Every structure is written in structure tokens, then in C-alpha cells.
Amino acid sequence: MAGSNPQRLLLHCRNVLHGQLEVGLMARLLGIPDGQRVLQVGCGSGIALPHLSKVCKPRVMAGIDIDPTLLVEAKARVREKGIGAYLVRADVREMPFPDGSFDLVIDFGVCYHVKRPGDVLREVARVLDTSGTFVYETPVAQSLAHPMADRTRRLPWEDAPSLKTRRRQLLWASRTKGEFSRQWMFDAADERFASAPPI
Numbered sequence: 001m002a003g004s005n006p007q008r009l010l011l012h013c014r015n016v017l018h019g020q021l022e023v024g025l026m027a028r029l030l031g032i033p034d035g036q037r038v039l040q041v042g043c044g045s046g047i048a049l050p051h052l053s054k055v056c057k058p059r060v061m062a063g064i065d066i067d068p069t070l071l072v073e074a075k076a077r078v079r080e081k082g083i084g085a086y087l088v089r090a091d092v093r094e095m096p097f098p099d100g101s102f103d104l105v106i107d108f109g110v111c112y113h114v115k116r117p118g119d120v121l122r123e124v125a126r127v128l129d130t131s132g133t134f135v136y137e138t139p140v141a142q143s144l145a146h147p148m149a150d151r152t153r154r155l156p157w158e159d160a161p162s163l164k165t166r167r168r169q170l171l172w173a174s175r176t177k178g179e180f181s182r183q184w185m186f187d188a189a190d191e192r193f194a195s196a197p198p199i
């Protein structure tokens with residue numbers, strides 16, 4: 001419930017926008033395939049998890065956050081929605097998962113705010129499987145969310161050279177580790193066909 005407090009109302013509106021609009025739009029624009037092993041880093045109170053579950057239909061769903069209080073909320077949320085998700089307290093710079101555990105890692109801006117963001121990118125690359133994909137917010141999205149923050153902030157991609165640019169759609173972008181997966185190759189082929197002149 002939003003309650004009458006204006007701050008709570010604002011937060012409620014932001015959460016509705018994040019869950020119901022942002023997640024679906026992002027998945028659609030970036031062409032995220034179904035049935036993957038998905039990890040959300042910095043999942044917080046789990047606002048996005050039910051929407052990610054609905055939109056991405058993951059084979060495995062996991063979330064990590066450093067804040068134990070938020071994780072309690074996230075666990076209650078997924079339980080209430082009947083979603084199977086592994087929710088673990090962890091630092092995104094040192095995650096308790098073996099190499100190559102996920103096909104898709106999603107970050108709604110956390111990597112811009114932690115110290116040593118290069119460690120985040122290296123760790124994301126490590127937990128991604130060969131041809132796995134990292135989805136993250138662009139600096140444009142960050143400028144909209146934090147208009148007063150430093151606009152020159154950039155992520156040190158040189159620290160994770162295996163993450164190669166794949167798509168960029170104004171607010172979100174994706175980087176793929178190594179080769180494109182079959183599914184994503186089909187997407188790329190569709191794009192080429194779409195732009196080819198009709199015969």
C-alpha cells in the first residue's frame with residue numbers, strides 16, 4: 001500500500017513503473033530469450049523479481065543483495081507470488097556462485113554506485129556462462145535516475161574484456177561473453193533481414 005505519506009507514494013509509483021513497465025520494455029528492446037538461468041544483482045526488496053520471472057520465464061532465478069533487511073522483504077515477496085528464486089546475501093564483487101552459473105545477469109544500476117566497479121564487471125563475467133549476457137543500465141538511464149550525480153561516470157569495461165557490446169537501446173544495453181548464443185544469433189539475423197531491401 002502506498003499510504004498517504006508523499007514520500008511513500010512516490011516510492012510506490014517508482015516501484016510500479018520499475019516493475020510493470022521497465023522490466024518488460026527492457027526485455028523486449030534487448031530481445032531477451034526465455035528459459036535462461038537468470039541472476040539479478042542488487043535485487044533489493046525484490047520489486048523486479050516477479051516481473052523478471054513473468055517476462056523472462058527463467059529456468060533458474062536468483063537474486064543477490066548486500067542488505068539483509070531488503071532480502072527479507074524480497075523473500076516474502078517471491079513467496080507471496082509463488083515464485084521459485086534463490087535469494088542470497090552477497091557482495092556483487094564477490095559472489096558465491098561457481099564460474100559460468102548463469103546465462104543472464106541483470107543489473108539495474110548497482111555497478112555505477114559501488115566502489116571498484118571493475119571488480120563488479122570481472123565478477124559478472126566470471127559467473128556468466130560462455131555466451132552469457134550482461135544487461136545493465138546505460139549512462140543515460142543513470143542520468144535520468146540521478147540527475148544531480150556526476151555525468152562523466154563510466155564503467156571500466158577494459159577490466160572485463162570478455163564482455164563485448166551487443167545491443168544498446170537508450171536506457172539499457174547488453175554485453176555478451178564470448179560468442180553469441182544460437183538464440184541471439186537468430187535475433188541478429190532477424191535484424192539483418194529486417195534492414196535488407198525487399199527482393
Ligand SMILES: C[S@@+](CC[C@H](N)C(=O)[O-])C[C@H]1O[C@@H](n2cnc3c(N)ncnc32)[C@H](O)[C@@H]1O
Nearest residue numbers: 042043044045046047048065066067091092110
Ligand atoms: C537502486 S537499489 C535497487 C533496488 C531494487 N531494484 C529493488 O527492487 O528494491 C540498489 C541495490 O543494490 C544493493 N547493493 C549496493 N551495493 C551492493 C553490493 N556491493 N553488492 C550487492 N548489492 C549491493 C543495495 O542494497 C540496493 O538494494
